[in-house]
Amino acid sequence: MDRTQERTAEQELPYNVFARACPSRGTLEHVTGRWGALTLGALHEGPLRFNELRRRVDGVSEKMLSQTLHALERDGLVDREAQPTNPPRVDYELTPLGRGVAERLLALIHFVEGEMDGVLSAxxxxxxxxxxx
Incomplete structure (x- = not known):
C-alpha cells in the first residue's frame, strides 16, 4: 500500500489516534502503558483473582493494579466478576475484545523478548x- 492509499484508509476510519481529541488515544494509553500491557498479558492465561494477578505482574502496587483494572474494565477489555462468598471473591478475565488486544500485545512482547540480545548490544x-x- 502506498502513502496515498494509507492516507485514504486513515481518512475512512471513524477514529484517528493521531488526533489530539480522539477517544481512541486514551484506550491506547491504557493498553500500551506498562501495567496495562502486563495485566492484559497475564489475563490472557485465564481468569485471575486480584492477588493472583498482582503476584503475576511482579512490581505493580495494589493501587496501580486497581487503577489499571478499572481503566481496562471501563474500556471493555476486562470483566470483573464479584462472587457473594465469605470472604468476597473477585475474578478478572478478558472480554473477547480484551483477548484480541492481548493476543496482539503478546506477539509484540514475545518479539521484544526474542530481540533482547540485540537491544542489549545496542x-x-x-x-x-x-x-x-
Missing part, C-alpha cells in the same frame, strides 16, 4: 559512544 554501543552508564 545499549552497550550507545553507552560506550556517549560515555554513559
Amino acid at each position: 545499549r552497550d554501543r550507545y553507552d560506550a559512544i556517549r560515555g554513559t552508564r
